[in-house]
Amino acid sequence: MEKGSFKWMKSLNRSIVLNIIRTQGPISRAKIARVSKLTPPTVSSLVNELLESELVIESEQGKSLGGRKPTMLIINSNRFYIIGVDIGPKKIRAALTDLSGDLVEAVGNTIPHAIDENELVILLKKSISKLIESHQNKEIIGIGVGMHGVVDVATGTSVFAPNLNLRNIPLKEELEKEYNVLVKVDNDVRAMAFGEYWYSDVETSKNMVTVNIGHGVGAGIVLNGELFHGDHFLAGEIGHMTIDVAGRKCTCGNTGCWQTLVSGPAIAEIAKEKSVQHPETDILSLVNGDVDKINGETVYSAATNGDALAIEILQEAGDVIGIGLTNLIHMLNPEKIIIGGGVAKASEFILPRVKDTIAKRGITNQAKSTLISCSKQGKNATAMGAAALVLGEIFEGSTPIVE
Incomplete structure (x- = not known):
């Protein structure tokens, strides 16, 4: 599997190491092993893969505890990018972020007063494509969508958008077919909530x-x-x-x-x-x-x-x-x-x-x-939260498998 692909990044132990580097970097390999409870050889192998994929880079040298100074690791935030989209009752807002969740650019399109399901999908793709075309040198690995109303998260379908009076829009299917990247779709308020969680101190704000x-x-x-x-x-x-x-x-x-x-x-x-x-x-x-x-x-x-x-x-x-x-x-x-x-x-x-x-x-x-x-997220809160839905898929790991 190609290193840097979404499925490759979602390997369990790889996600765990990535998330530790994200939340605690700059961090040494030895400390990653202590925190994750993975063996040092496993950590070393995973870190080498992450360095090769350019998801992680080496930064400065850490403090010596008696031997050589350890090399510190950080996320290579500018290697891959995410697009988060907020589909509200009146406007579509799309935001491009890096792997640290920092906003690169946001664009918006007004939703006409009367619109059908197909027209909404066309307008959605127009918003996303505008960002992609403006940043052709950036590799997009995922799209998150926060949609107002009732959303079937399992299928990524907008079941009912009351303010637009639209039903059963297969957002995930349409966007994955168009852009060939992972797409996560959720209700707009839940997307906003996940963004508030993700961009806060997630180590102390689990609930x-x-x-x-x-x-x-x-x-x-x-x-x-x-x-x-x-x-x-x-x-x-x-x-x-x-x-x-x-x-x-x-x-x-x-x-x-x-x-x-x-x-x-x-x-x-x-x-x-x-x-x-x-x-x-x-x-x-x-x-x-x-x-x-x-x-x-x-x-x-x-x-x-x-x-x-x-x-x-x-x-x-x-x-x-x-x-x-x-x-x-x-x-x-x-x-x-x-x-x-x-x-x-x-x-x-x-x-x-x-x-x-x-x-x-x-x-x-x-x-x-x-x-x-x-x-404090402002008008881009839902779009940034939608991007966080994808970031969570990349970085969040479960119980580590000790090798």
């Missing part, structure tokens, strides 16, 4: 949840370093847990779902109702008095201008987000929770109230002190 609060609310759950999908790939639909049994009607048909209180559209609806009672609010000024034009961004802009009503609305949203996250903490007991999506932009108004609510409602001191933060 974490990313909650995306934007047009809707969803979660990606990482347990023991692996994405949790559930029995039929529905895990993470926490936006539909009931918070207020007498609350607003949700798009799912139930009432009082969490997302009817904290999503961007929910915040906008609350602002529309309250601004009518407060004609002096800057929320109305920003839309020239047209209540129908109020959206989540309007509320955030007014809050940054110091508008009391806008700040109150966001802080109350923070309280309800805190209630939902407390439920999540009591259910899964993650080490940390990361909040992403458009609502997370208002972290200065929301986050303190989220933390206060959890501190009041957590049933143990450990639950109360769960780490809560907002994502």
